[in-house]
Amino acid sequence: MPGFKPSDFFTQNYLDNLPILEEQVLTGKVDISAEEATHLLKVSSQFGPSRQKTQRLDIRVSGLEKYAIRRLAQECGMTVSNFLLTSAFDQKITISPTKLTDEFNSEIGRIGNNINQLVHRAHLYQGLTKDNLDMFKDILNTLKSMNSKIK
Template sequence: MKNRKGNRKPTAHEQRTRRFELRLSEAERAQFLELEKALGLSRADIVRIRVLQHSKKMLVNTTEVMKLLDSIGTEIGRSGNNINQLARHANILQQQGMLHDVLIRDLIPLLTEYIRLQRELEQSIRQLIRLIRGQT
């Protein structure tokens, strides 16, 4: 029974009657033939596996990702601005002798966590950029 989306695997007795043409440069063709030999699969099987079975894993809408990265960058900038404002205010309080040790002790773990999260985000963005570059 065929599901509504038509994305079921073909059965052994089902014939493939539709053709799909792909244009490649000479370098891409050579790379494709090398992949075919290395994997021991036909070209059609390679395309079916890479495009149909693993499409969600390997295809990324780079325009959307870049928009999201841009908004993340904006938020990081805002966070940095807020930290600078807090530091400026703390310096003013320090000069007036009104800065309490309790405030500093409460702020240090928050800033430490912020730095940890920012580093983790930077690593994730670098990995994402590497993945996107590998796709193009």
């Protein structure tokens, strides 16, 4: 099947021959570009049978690079292997909540509690006192500070 093009990937004939083409590429009988290999991988994973990962790829990295890659994978809730594969093929990576997000959510809960207390007092006393207004200003400043940390 030499000479196929990326536009051939979605033809029925091509899909029927995925296992044969993959075997030819892996054994070196067919030479394809990186772009074509990426398309083959995407089509194969979407339409072909589930593939077990049986091959190893060893790379050299510095100690700090290794640490950073492991931490990034951990923060994304992924294995290093899945993180690197997802990154290599320009797929979307979703980062799981971090400590900052947890702190933000906790602080929002406390702020909500303070606002409820202020509203309750305003209803009881038919208005807000200067202390209540100062408390609202403090809450607003806290929200602004937290917003700048997230950005």
